[in-house]
Amino acid sequence: MNSTRLALGPLLYYWPRQATLDFYAEVADSPADIVYLGETVCSRRHELRLDDWLDVAAALDAAGKEVVLSTQSLIESESDLKALRRVVAQDRFRVEANDMSAVRLLAEARRTDWIAGPTLNVFNPVTLEMLRESGACRWIAPHEMSGAALADVLAGLGEPLETEVLAWGRLPLAHSARCFTARHFNLQKDTCEFRCLGLADGITLRTRDGEPFLTLNGVQTQSARVHNLLADLPRVTRSAQVLRVSPQGANTLQVLELFRRVVAGTDSAAAAFEASADCMVDSPCNGFWHGRPGLEHCSLQ
Template structure:
């Protein structure tokens, strides 16, 4: 039997506690193997707190899921660093580091961690250094290709014999960049410090269009995402050959249906408005059928 597994990434959009509670109850009944929990985008988003995530972690663990707590991708203040250290002392088996500050804290605590997609790792030597600091799993940056992954794995294996799992972002809006400026607040002419958590009014982000009316980006607070959903459903057989885990990033309840496609390695027909370019080493907005 294949050891290929599926994961559900941290919720990247701002949903209120009640909606997340319902969502994770559905996740608990799904076939997903690994669930990442926590706020990884903006430190101002506090509709759900650490205790809430720990309760969901308990629910999911009781349902047989591996639970990973995710850290912020952009630390901007001493208070956020303090909250990071508190998070890293939570009673879970694994953490996802999305910032090098988290890597440092987890390494000092001698805790194993996942290297999140927000950390730039482009070669086997860097991955080896992180493995020696405690990394057990690497989520490939979303813009890298299948061929890059194969080459990096070979380089890593030639440099060390430490265990490493390889996870690929396989479905969802791609997290492309982060900024100290909040684009959603700017859209409403609000100061970032007085944003009123306006992101919650856009539970799937704000779509921006190009001059020729093409979906270009999705704005999600300080995060810039792809304008279209990235979907490797037609590449799942090859994906399972070169990686260990396929990550699904949900923006709606219905996205949980994609878990079965990847977990069973079913080569489903990709919806016409979904893209897969980066995997094939071409522009991300393009499609290879």
């Protein structure tokens, strides 16, 4: 597990500018080896513009991190494409493609250092080989993919390809043209008043009997539970060389530290899982990894 690297996924929530900058200043001293930056959820969010993200990227690069610029998952308009083209046109940092439009632009630019993001729906080795031939140097498995299915994909590859798995965070489950945060406040998306700003972990949606079920994060819907693969790491790291931690409102760096201790062999996976209870905004789940409904939590036998 020693060579396993830790990645901090893109910030999925909309935090105030200073809070975001402060967060990444701390990340510079964190155990993260790789940091994904940029807005992937909603084009209306603008506390940080591309130039601001590039400044953050430069600082993290100077701190020795591998920096990747993540791109938007749902591309709807010409201005979305324009933003995408600007990210692809810079060649200082790697790019995470979260839509086939980005794949086309990166392949056209003949870049061979990009990362195939989790929303590209790569479920079999033939599709993954196609992305590799188009320049992908790493991929993130779809969140709904089980550990067994992931092993099958990797076994079908001619040459190994660096593989990343989401190992911590509320699961991004769906994207829509509609903004559910704006809807909650009886607003339309075009005049949303940026009501998601400062909702550090989104808004919890509960069933009518009070169970937390989902999280509203603008146009994105996430799980309420926290996907937590700490206890599963010995198995996960047989397939994945990179473990992704998704930023959350508080304790993200503590979470990274828990992962570091398991990867370095300082703590057992079980002990780290136990210690992670204080860092979770809701109860844990890991069903997807075990080929079960994602909200389930499967203990190891």
